[in-house]
Amino acid sequence: MNAENFQTSRCITLNILRYNPQDKASEPRLQSYALEAADGMTLFIALNELREHQDPTLQFDFVCRAGICGSCAMMVNGRPRLACRTLIADLPDESTLTPLPFFALIGDLSVNTGKWMRGMSERLQTWLHAKEAEPDLERIEERMAPETAEAIYELDRCIECGCCVAACGTAQMRPDFVGAVGFGKIARFRIDPRDTRDDDDYFELIGDDAGVFGCMSLLACHDMCPKALPLKTQIAFLRRKMALVA
Amino acid sequence: MPTSVFIVQSDLVEHPRKSRWPARLDLLQSGTGLALALFMWGHMFFVASILLGKTTMWSITRMFEGYFFFGGAYPRLVSGVAAGILLLFVLHALLAMRKFPGDYRQYRKMRAHVKAMRHEDSTLWIWQVYTGFALFFLASAHLYQMLAWPQNIGPYASSDRMWSDGLWPFYLVMLLAVEVHGGIGLYRLAMKWNWPKFSRNFLKKLKWALTGFFLLLGLMTLGAYMKIGFEHQARYGERYQPADLPLWLQELAPEGDFPRRNPPAEDAP
Numbered sequence: 001m002n003a004e005n006f007q008t009s010r011c012i013t014l015n016i017l018r019y020n021p022q023d024k025a026s027e028p029r030l031q032s033y034a035l036e037a038a039d040g041m042t043l044f045i046a047l048n049e050l051r052e053h054q055d056p057t058l059q060f061d062f063v064c065r066a067g068i069c070g071s072c073a074m075m076v077n078g079r080p081r082l083a084c085r086t087l088i089a090d091l092p093d094e095s096t097l098t099p100l101p102f103f104a105l106i107g108d109l110s111v112n113t114g115k116w117m118r119g120m121s122e123r124l125q126t127w128l129h130a131k132e133a134e135p136d137l138e139r140i141e142e143r144m145a146p147e148t149a150e151a152i153y154e155l156d157r158c159i160e161c162g163c164c165v166a167a168c169g170t171a172q173m174r175p176d177f178v179g180a181v182g183f184g185k186i187a188r189f190r191i192d193p194r195d196t197r198d199d200d201d202y203f204e205l206i207g208d209d210a211g212v213f214g215c216m217s218l219l220a221c222h223d224m225c226p227k228a229l230p231l232k233t234q235i236a237f238l239r240r241k242m243a244l245v246a
Numbered sequence: 247m248p249t250s251v252f253i254v255q256s257d258l259v260e261h262p263r264k265s266r267w268p269a270r271l272d273l274l275q276s277g278t279g280l281a282l283a284l285f286m287w288g289h290m291f292f293v294a295s296i297l298l299g300k301t302t303m304w305s306i307t308r309m310f311e312g313y314f315f316f317g318g319a320y321p322r323l324v325s326g327v328a329a330g331i332l333l334l335f336v337l338h339a340l341l342a343m344r345k346f347p348g349d350y351r352q353y354r355k356m357r358a359h360v361k362a363m364r365h366e367d368s369t370l371w372i373w374q375v376y377t378g379f380a381l382f383f384l385a386s387a388h389l390y391q392m393l394a395w396p397q398n399i400g401p402y403a404s405s406d407r408m409w410s411d412g413l414w415p416f417y418l419v420m421l422l423a424v425e426v427h428g429g430i431g432l433y434r435l436a437m438k439w440n441w442p443k444f445s446r447n448f449l450k451k452l453k454w455a456l457t458g459f460f461l462l463l464g465l466m467t468l469g470a471y472m473k474i475g476f477e478h479q480a481r482y483g484e485r486y487q488p489a490d491l492p493l494w495l496q497e498l499a500p501e502g503d504f505p506r507r508n509p510p511a512e513d514a515p
Contacts, residue, residue: 078362246268
């Protein structure tokens with residue numbers, strides 16, 4: 001490291017929630033770690049540094065390191081964010097990291113979003129309900145208008161990181177709330193011409209206070225989505241459509 | 247016949263259909279909220295007419311009592327409106343309670359969440375809960391008062407209520423609660439249904455601007471009533487009677503109430 005870099009380097013403190021629910025002796029506590037920030041360092045890199053050089057027992061998840069897998073979501077200073085998309089330069093000198101609320105805790109910053117997402121998917125039947133029970137794999141697929149395909153793709157960008165659910169005030173009070181991720185899925189299948197379900201069918205899935213009518217429009221899901229999905233518009237659209245069913 | 251077979255054959259089990267009521271209740275909550283918020287703004291303009299003078303406020307009060315239409319003042323008409331608003335208010339409160347934290351544990355979770363998130367719209371929601379809770383009592387008391395004693399509305403009667411009856415702190419708290427609650431509510435309504443289709447940024451700025459405007463108007467109005475009440479305390483109970491009215495209003499007033507209604511014809515030159 002040359003002298004210039006040394007002068008601009010910055011020491012940061014990360015207060016990390018440590019707790020292992022598998023260990024009966026473990027008590028939740030905040031543990032402080034100090035490390036030197038490097039240029040372009042993300043929170044994900046910082047956590048790896050800590051695990052490699054300071055504390056090999058630190059638990060957190062990652063796979064892609066590029067904001068695609070959604071594994072490294074955590075609460076950074078009280079707000080849900082992806083560690084791999086969070087620059088240390090944007091954080092204050094001292095930050096607190098906690099696991100995403102709402103999801104089953106595996107340990108430290110690692111949570112089991114997959115279990116919840118699977119439950120949500122089964123509950124909302126977030127798969128294509130095609131016309132034929134047995135698709136003919138030999139047949140050429142029906143054409144789809146490019147704008148429809150684009151609209152589906154836009155909603156399919158969801159990485160199921162859980163940030164929207166962790167940010168949701170309604171979900172804090174109602175554990176059975178579908179959450180923005182679920183609404184996004186329904187909105188995605190609703191515009192898919194290959195799906196045979198109509199609004200009456202979707203009403204059965206989200207037409208109650210655990211569904212779209214429970215949403216209090218706090219819009220933290222929209223504001224905290226790391227993929228900038230148009231959740232506000234989609235939820236309002238579904239609310240209007242489901243209200244028309246009634 | 248075994249019970250299980252009977253249940254399977256029943257239509258309810260074979261075709262369980264989700265109740266449509268959550269949708270209807272949501273629409274009703276939005277509709278009552280919209281109606282109350284718009285009423286509240288209109289009401290504020292009428293009340294603020296005191297800023298244009300006692301006679302203007304008196305004329306508007308009398309208009310709502312049917313004075314210019316039915317040959318006399320009928321304060322019970324105001325009672326009718328107050329009863330309608332009270333019904334709307336109770337219905338809205340009942341529907342909105344579905345969204346309130348159900349117990350202290352839920353409240354604490356939500357409070358901690360809002361504090362940690364530092365997210366404006368989530369914070370606004372908790373303020374909507376606080377102000378809504380306050381309005382359960384404040385608006386009910388105010389509406390009951392208007393329902394029971396509608397004749398006590400007027401430049402002096404209202405001012406005496408503020409000052410001599412010592413109700414100005416009540417109205418001050420209610421003003422803050424209702425303007426904050428209504429402003430946030432209308433903004434949230436627009437977010438909820440994505441209508442009108444202006445940008446969120448614009449709607450939020452509009453919300454703050456309108457809340458600021460109505461708070462300022464409300465505070466000025468409250469100040470005006472307090473000032474009149476202070477000056478009128480020695481003659482507490484006396485009702486305002488305008489010495490004069492614009493000619494077009496005199497035309498509408500009941501026969502004989504304003505002797506100057508028919509100005510003497512000018513002498514021919």
